[in-house]
Amino acid sequence: MFVLVNLKAYPCDPIAVATAARDVAADAGVRIAVAPQAADLSRVAETGVETWAQHVSPIDHGSHTGSTRAAAVADAGAVGTLINHSERRLTLADIDGARAAAADNDLETVVCANDPAQAGAAAALGPDAVAVEPPALIGGDVSVASADPGIVRDAVDAVTDVDEAVELFCGAGVSTGADVAAAADLGASGVLLASGVAKADDPRAALEDLVSGI
Amino acid sequence: MFVLVNLKAYPCDPIAVATAARDVAADAGVRIAVAPQAADLSRVAETGVETWAQHVSPIDHGSHTGSTRAAAVADAGAVGTLINHSERRLTLADIDGARAAAADNDLETVVCANDPAQAGAAAALGPDAVAVEPPALIGGDVSVASADPGIVRDAVDAVTDVDEAVELFCGAGVSTGADVAAAADLGASGVLLASGVAKADDPRAALEDLVSGI
Amino acid sequence: MFVLVNLKAYPCDPIAVATAARDVAADAGVRIAVAPQAADLSRVAETGVETWAQHVSPIDHGSHTGSTRAAAVADAGAVGTLINHSERRLTLADIDGARAAAADNDLETVVCANDPAQAGAAAALGPDAVAVEPPALIGGDVSVASADPGIVRDAVDAVTDVDEAVELFCGAGVSTGADVAAAADLGASGVLLASGVAKADDPRAALEDLVSGI
Amino acid sequence: MFVLVNLKAYPCDPIAVATAARDVAADAGVRIAVAPQAADLSRVAETGVETWAQHVSPIDHGSHTGSTRAAAVADAGAVGTLINHSERRLTLADIDGARAAAADNDLETVVCANDPAQAGAAAALGPDAVAVEPPALIGGDVSVASADPGIVRDAVDAVTDVDEAVELFCGAGVSTGADVAAAADLGASGVLLASGVAKADDPRAALEDLVSGI
Numbered sequence: 061m062f063v064l065v066n067l068k069a070y071p072c073d074p075i076a077v078a079t080a081a082r083d084v085a086a087d088a089g090v091r092i093a094v095a096p097q098a099a100d101l102s103r104v105a106e107t108g109v110e111t112w113a114q115h116v117s118p119i120d121h122g123s124h125t126g127s128t129r130a131a132a133v134a135d136a137g138a139v140g141t142l143i144n145h146s147e148r149r150l151t152l153a154d155i156d157g158a159r160a161a162a163a164d165n166d167l168e169t170v171v172c173a174n175d176p177a178q179a180g181a182a183a184a185l186g187p188d189a190v191a192v193e194p195p196a197l198i199g200g201d202v203s204v205a206s207a208d209p210g211i212v213r214d215a216v217d218a219v220t221d222v223d224e225a226v227e228l229f230c231g232a233g234v235s236t237g238a239d240v241a242a243a244a245d246l247g248a249s250g251v252l253l254a255s256g257v258a259k260a261d262d263p264r265a266a267l268e269d270l271v272s273g274i
Numbered sequence: 275m276f277v278l279v280n281l282k283a284y285p286c287d288p289i290a291v292a293t294a295a296r297d298v299a300a301d302a303g304v305r306i307a308v309a310p311q312a313a314d315l316s317r318v319a320e321t322g323v324e325t326w327a328q329h330v331s332p333i334d335h336g337s338h339t340g341s342t343r344a345a346a347v348a349d350a351g352a353v354g355t356l357i358n359h360s361e362r363r364l365t366l367a368d369i370d371g372a373r374a375a376a377a378d379n380d381l382e383t384v385v386c387a388n389d390p391a392q393a394g395a396a397a398a399l400g401p402d403a404v405a406v407e408p409p410a411l412i413g414g415d416v417s418v419a420s421a422d423p424g425i426v427r428d429a430v431d432a433v434t435d436v437d438e439a440v441e442l443f444c445g446a447g448v449s450t451g452a453d454v455a456a457a458a459d460l461g462a463s464g465v466l467l468a469s470g471v472a473k474a475d476d477p478r479a480a481l482e483d484l485v486s487g488i
Numbered sequence: 489m490f491v492l493v494n495l496k497a498y499p500c501d502p503i504a505v506a507t508a509a510r511d512v513a514a515d516a517g518v519r520i521a522v523a524p525q526a527a528d529l530s531r532v533a534e535t536g537v538e539t540w541a542q543h544v545s546p547i548d549h550g551s552h553t554g555s556t557r558a559a560a561v562a563d564a565g566a567v568g569t570l571i572n573h574s575e576r577r578l579t580l581a582d583i584d585g586a587r588a589a590a591a592d593n594d595l596e597t598v599v600c601a602n603d604p605a606q607a608g609a610a611a612a613l614g615p616d617a618v619a620v621e622p623p624a625l626i627g628g629d630v631s632v633a634s635a636d637p638g639i640v641r642d643a644v645d646a647v648t649d650v651d652e653a654v655e656l657f658c659g660a661g662v663s664t665g666a667d668v669a670a671a672a673d674l675g676a677s678g679v680l681l682a683s684g685v686a687k688a689d690d691p692r693a694a695l696e697d698l699v700s701g702i
Numbered sequence: 703m704f705v706l707v708n709l710k711a712y713p714c715d716p717i718a719v720a721t722a723a724r725d726v727a728a729d730a731g732v733r734i735a736v737a738p739q740a741a742d743l744s745r746v747a748e749t750g751v752e753t754w755a756q757h758v759s760p761i762d763h764g765s766h767t768g769s770t771r772a773a774a775v776a777d778a779g780a781v782g783t784l785i786n787h788s789e790r791r792l793t794l795a796d797i798d799g800a801r802a803a804a805a806d807n808d809l810e811t812v813v814c815a816n817d818p819a820q821a822g823a824a825a826a827l828g829p830d831a832v833a834v835e836p837p838a839l840i841g842g843d844v845s846v847a848s849a850d851p852g853i854v855r856d857a858v859d860a861v862t863d864v865d866e867a868v869e870l871f872c873g874a875g876v877s878t879g880a881d882v883a884a885a886a887d888l889g890a891s892g893v894l895l896a897s898g899v900a901k902a903d904d905p906r907a908a909l910e911d912l913v914s915g916i
Contacts, residue, residue, distance in 0.1 A: 069759070069766040071773070098740035099755075099774040113741075115768025117711070123841055123896070124711040126757025126770070126790035131713070132741040144366060148768035151363035152395060153388050174367050177399055181366060184394035184436060199765055222398060222436060254765070283545070283552040285559070312526035313541075313560040327527075329554025331497070337627055337682070338497040340543025340556070340576035345499070346527040362554035413551055468551070572794060579791035580823060581816050602795050605827055609794060612822035612864060650826060650864060 061240060061274045062229070062250035063092045063267075064170070066114060066142065067100075070258045074100045075107060077257060080264035082109035090271040095142060098128050105137025113141035115148050116167070118157025130161040140168030142252075143187065146195050156185045170229060170252075176211060179228070180218035189227035190219050191252050197232035199255060203239035204232045209246055216247035235266075237273030244274070275454060275488045276443070276464035277306045277481075278384070280328060280356065281314075284472045288314045289321060291471060294478035296323035304485040309356060312342050319351025327355035329362050330381070332371025344375040354382030356466075357401065360409050370399045384443060384466075390425060393442070394432035403441035404433050405466050411446035413469055417453035418446045423460055430461035449480070451487030458488070489668060489702045490657070490678035491520045491695075492598070494542060494570065495528075498686045502528045503535060505685060508692035510537035518699040523570060526556050533565025541569035543576050544595070546585025558589040568596030570680075571615065574623050584613045598657060598680075604639060607656070608646035617655035618647050619680050625660035627683060631667035632660045637674055644675035663694070665701030672702070703882060703916045704871070704892035705734045705909075706812070708756060708784065709742075712900045716742045717749060719899060722906035724751035732913040737784060740770050747779025755783035757790050758809070760799025772803040782810030784894075785829065788837050798827045812871060812894075818853060821870070822860035831869035832861050833894050839874035841897060845881035846874045851888055858889035877908070879915030886916070 065081060067074055074096040085092040093110035096103075105111040117127035133141065143158045144150045150158060155171055162169045169187040173179040174195055182190045192215035197204050205212055216228045230243050231252030243251050253270070260266035279295060281288055288310040299306040307324035310317075319325040331341035347355065357372045358364045364372060369385055376383045383401040387393040388409055396404045406429035411418050419426055430442045444457050445466030457465050467484070474480035493509060495502055502524040513520040521538035524531075533539040545555035561569065571586045572578045578586060583599055590597045597615040601607040602623055610618045620643035625632050633640055644656045658671050659680030671679050681698070688694035707723060709716055716738040727734040735752035738745075747753040759769035775783060785800045786792045792800060797813055804811045811829040815821040816837055824832045834857035839846050847854055858870045872885050873894030885893050895912070902908035 066767060069761055069763045069769050069771045069774075071763040097769070097771055097774040099743050099770065099778040099780075101741050102744050103778075119711060121711045121713040124789055125708060125784065125787040127711050127739070128741065128768070129711045129739055132711075132739040136741040136745075138741075142767065145767040146367075147766055149365035149367060152358060152366050152369060152392055153360075153363060155366060156388075156392055156395075174370075178366055178370055180398035180436070181370075181395040184398055184432070185391055218398070222394070280553060283547060283549045283555050283557045283560075285549040311555070311557055311560040313529050313556065313564040313566075315527050316530050317564075333497060335497045335499040338575055339494060339570065339573040341497050341525070342527065342554070343497045343525055346497075346525040350527040350531075352527075356553065359553040361552055574795075577793035577795060580786060580794050580797060580820055581788075581791060583794060584816075584820055584823075602798075606794055606798055608864070609798075609823040609826035612826055612860070613819055646826070650822070 061090065061244050063090060063270060064112060064250060064252050065092065065094045065257045066252060066254040067094060067096045067258045068254050069097065072258045074104050077263045078104045078107040078109040080267055082107055084264060084267040084271060088271040090274050092267065093140065098133065101133060101136035101138055111138050113138045114145065115143065116141045116158050116162050118150070118154040118161060120161060130165040130167055134165040134167055138167060140170065143169055143171045145172045146174065146193060146198060155182065159185055159187050176214035176218040179215040180222050183219040183222040183226040186223065187226060189229050189250060191229040191231050193231040193252065200233045202233045203235065203242065204230050205239055205242035205246055207233065212243065212246040212248055237269050237271065240270055241273035275304065275458050277304060277484060278326060278464060278466050279306065279308045279471045280466060280468040281308065281310045281472045282468050283311065286472045288318050291477045292318045292321040292323040294481055296321055298478060298481040298485060302485040304488050306481065307354065312347065315347060315350035315352055325352050327352045328359065329357065330355045330372050330376050332364070332368040332375060334375060344379040344381055348379040348381055352381060354384065357383055357385045359386045360388065360407060360412060369396065373399055373401050390428035390432040393429040394436050397433040397436040397440040400437065401440060403443050403464060405443035405445050407445040407466060414447045416447045417449065417456065418444050419453055419456035419460055421447065426457065426460040426462055451483050451485065454484055455487035489518065489672050491518060491698060492540060492678060492680050493520065493522045493685045494680060494682040495522060495524045495686045496682050497525065500686045502532050505691045506532045506535040506537040508695055510535055512692060512695040512699060516699040518702050520695065521568065526561065529561060529564035529566055539566050541566045542573065543571065544569045544586050544590050546578065546582040546589060548589060558593040558595055562593040562595055566595060568598065571597055571599045573600045574602065574621060574626060583610065587613055587615050604642035604646040607643040608650050611647040611650040611654040614651065615654060617657050617678060619657035619659050621659035621680060628661045630661045631663065631670065632658050633667055633670035633674055635661065640671065640674040640676055665697050665699065668698055669701035703732065703886050705732060705912060706754060706892060706894050707734065707736045707899045708894060708896040709736060709738045709900045710896050711739065714900045716746050719905045720746045720749040720751040722909055724749055726906060726909040726913060730913040732916050734909065735782065740775065743775060743778035743780055753780050755780045756787065757785065758783045758800050758804050760792065760796040760803060762803060772807040772809055776807040776809055780809060782812065785811055785813045787814045788816065788835060788840060797824065801827055801829050818856035818860040821857040822864050825861040825864040825868040828865065829868060831871050831892060833871035833873050835873040835894060842875045844875045845877065845884065846872050847881055847884035847888055849875065854885065854888040854890055879911050879913065882912055883915035
């Protein structure tokens with residue numbers, strides 16, 4: 061299982077979360093990555109934690125202001141990127157463009173989707189993984205794997221039907237080791253989470269609990 | 275073959291094009307539809323031509339200003355709608371939402387896509403058809419079916435692999451009967467065109483040429 | 489006072505509201521307009537009520553799909569348009585482009601803004617009027633003129649400081665004749681409202697109450 | 703005069719440009735700042751050059767993915783930010799929100815605008831400066847101050863009429879010392895430029911030429 065912690069725009073200390081994630085990953089032998097704001101990428105990467113971007117722009121280079129170039133993200137130390145998070149929706153063409161820009165810079169790609177049908181659509185674009193995150197559950201206390209296990213199972217099927225090489229992650233409400241174990245049981249090979257770690261009083265303890273189910 | 279004429283925001287007389295399309299469709303026994311601006315839908319539908327919307331919003335009803343409700347479009351006489359045209363790109367979630375809103379109001383749906391990969395993704399959402407339109411060829415003089423027949427063939431394959439029930443249309447540069455015939459040979463069951471008819475000095479003659487290849 | 493009723497995407501009968509507005513306007517000698525979906529414009533205009541668009545695109549004509557051309561809106565019978573409603577926000581450049589496109593087609597323009605500072609900014613673009621509508625109050629039961637009269641007063645000042653020829657309307661929570669009277673007392677020369685009429689069991693009675701304060 | 707170099711998403715070495723800008727600023731006693739991609743901010747700031755962001759999001763903190771929080775930008779070493787660049791247009795409400803977020807984090811703000819009317823509108827929101835950049839001239843060889851000096855003069859007037867405390871910068875086509883001198887003569891207190899330095903074979907020489915006119 062891959063545990064990807066999205067720091068969003070939370071007022072947390074990105075270095076503290078990154079350090080905790082690096083240590084828990086090493087201690088537990090579990091793959092954990094942290095996705096900070098673009099401006100924090102290099103500081104987070106310097107901790108040695110696996111570092112991801114929250115978004116990259118569907119561009120190569122040129123006259124684009126305020127964009128997030130995949131090459132700049134990679135230079136800052138990121139090895140992967142979220143694309144089309146529910147808080148940063150892209151057009152279909154731009155999802156594909158961002159995926160291509162990321163792949164050109166050797167970034168791993170996870171395209172987010174609301175439900176199994178959209179997960180299947182995202183898989184047709186050939187990312188490394190698709191993450192299904194029902195918007196109604198994001199930020200809540202109940203994990204998608206508990207609240208609606210059928211969504212995770214259907215998303216695994218939808219993605220596999222389109223392209224067997226694409227992995228399925230799940231997110232929304234994931235906060236405990238039991239949530240991670242439930243996701244794995246349903247066929248997910250990764251989880252996306254945010255507030256459960258980023259807003260925890262003790263991010264290290266939260267991460268230890270999360271990986272205890274793996 | 276289905277011939278769908280998008281009037282875009284061209285300064286043409288929508289009633290004149292609609293009347294010509296209605297007459298040519300009847301004379302030639304070919305299915306032809308016209309897609310005007312939302313504000314022109316009812317006037318165009320009154321001519322008796324098959325009428326389509328250029329876009330519908332991914333909403334049911336509620337507090338949305340300046341949107342295009344599928345129900346209002348259907349009330350005005352439309353029987354189908356384009357979704358995600360390259361000049362009106364939507365997020366993946368909104369493509370699915372617009373498709374659902376259209377289907378709930380018995381509108382036929384054609385989702386536009388740039389290339390075969392995106393056509394496959396669009397097919398996973400279950401529209402009635404997907405239209406592949408390479409942006410570089412839109413508005414040009416060369417039909418996609420002549421300039422790059424591989425794109426049409428690959429798009430047919432990509433769509434069929436995902437869902438055999440979804441038809442494949444093609445567009446971009448279609449302006450003659452030979453273009454329509456070439457598209458049909460490559461496996462397309464419809465064509466999208468715009469300037470070739472809407473900006474023609476004689477829309478009726480342009481349409482007669484187009485359907486001569488069917 | 490000018491009373492502008494935005495029908496949004498409510499599932500109301502636009503013709504019934506339009507007819508009621510036409511009759512109450514004539515009976516009470518008050519200017520009342522109705523702004524339906526673009527697809528409903530021509531049917532609404534045929535009732536004889538003053539008809540407005542909810543939005544126009546910042547374009548003249550050309551290759552634009554799913555847009556709302558000011559000329560098409562005027563052809564359908566509209567005499568004015570909202571621009572930049574909080575449910576249809578535009579960039580600064582597009583607000584100016586939409587205003588220019590509307591003016592080129594003799595449509596009256598009302599640019600919406602959230603607060604006095606943004607109202608002043610909108611006034612600098614030279615529309616006929618600016619409407620201040622605090623987002624937190626839109627769709628609620630309390631009128632901006634009662635909940636926060638300072639906002640209306642400050643918006644009048646901000647607009648007048650920038651351009652004395654620009655009128656100030658107010659909206660958000662307006663639903664009674666007392667609300668309209670309060671708005672007039674604060675210096676507004678028009679009100680925007682939506683649900684108070686469009687979702688009323690008896691739109692005619694709601695409108696009669698509204699204009700009773702004028 | 704303030705010289706602000708926007709690196710956009712050009713494939714330049716941001717550290718080389720930053721170092722050259724730092725040195726030329728010190729040698730010539732002119733204020734020069736560099737605005738890199740968000741992911742490059744901390745590396746650029748470490749050179750000691752005055753560092754600006756290309757964009758900040760109109761948010762404080764919370765559940766926002768792929769945004770650019772003003773606080774993160776400030777933590778990375780930025781002391782100012784562009785807002786509403788023509789390649790990153792924002793709604794009127796978001797321009798104001800971004801300006802407020804920047805100000806809350808002690809970032810200087812420059813809001814970009816296309817023409818004098820929009821410059822006046824931007825000034826009404828109270829940024830530190832407004833930059834007028836006619837889109838048709840951006841990236842070209844002719845400076846706005848030469849091609850159309852009336853635009854700069856009218857923008858100075860429009861901004862001053864609305865708020866005397868707001869400065870006026872100009873951009874688009876600025877690449878020589880003569881351009882900078884012409885801008886100053888017209889009343890601008892700063893210039894925005896990009897390709898003239900970022901794509902120069904010798905950024906240091908380009909900057910030395912630029913400041914020679916001050």
